[in-house]
Amino acid sequence: MSIVGEIGIFAFGGKSESDPRVLKLRSQGWVACEGQSVDQRGPHGLPDLFAAIERSWGSVDHDNVFNLPDLRGQFLRGWDHKVGHDPDSSNREASKHGGDAGDAVGSAQPDQLKSHNHGLRGPFPADQNNGANDRETPTISPPLGLVGDSGGGAETRPKNVYVMFCIYSGSHALPAAIKFFG
Numbered sequence: 001m002s003i004v005g006e007i008g009i010f011a012f013g014g015k016s017e018s019d020p021r022v023l024k025l026r027s028q029g030w031v032a033c034e035g036q037s038v039d040q041r042g043p044h045g046l047p048d049l050f051a052a053i054e055r056s057w058g059s060v061d062h063d064n065v066f067n068l069p070d071l072r073g074q075f076l077r078g079w080d081h082k083v084g085h086d087p088d089s090s091n092r093e094a095s096k097h098g099g100d101a102g103d104a105v106g107s108a109q110p111d112q113l114k115s116h117n118h119g120l121r122g123p124f125p126a127d128q129n130n131g132a133n134d135r136e137t138p139t140i141s142p143p144l145g146l147v148g149d150s151g152g153g154a155e156t157r158p159k160n161v162y163v164m165f166c167i168y169s170g171s172h173a174l175p176a177a178i179k180f181f182g
Helices: 020-028 047-053
Strands: 008-009 028-032 037-039 065-067 163-167
Touching: 020 028, 047 163
Parallel strands: none
Antiparallel strands: 008 163, 028 163, 037 065
């Protein structure tokens, strides 16, 4: 049994709105988490879902519209909820205009590497290490112009696999006007 606002993880990705797997999910009230703007009420609305998530994931400048989460290509992180596991929780941004920021569900952070250095360790020739031994990072004067090996890709990431995230809008089928995909 699903709860309105629950995010489900699916081990398949439908190819189109007419894919039988997508049609089955639509008929059960699921919609892909791809940032769609949807009405909160009316014949094309999702009032139960709006009541559950409100504008946590943003909204356009219209009283009746709210955004679904856009989780395409994102890693999910549990809400810190003031426990202190996320040292930057107060600096989190709204994932979309009008959404929640700070220590709140729906907020986002850009990618980042933790501050670090690649200190050089000795031994170095005596005239270059100013007396430092091989257990200290020497002060090198003048700089040696050393260049370390470089490598890597376009981002920092853990090993991962793709899944499809969907959000449950209620026990009835999605209105025909709501796109399953963003």
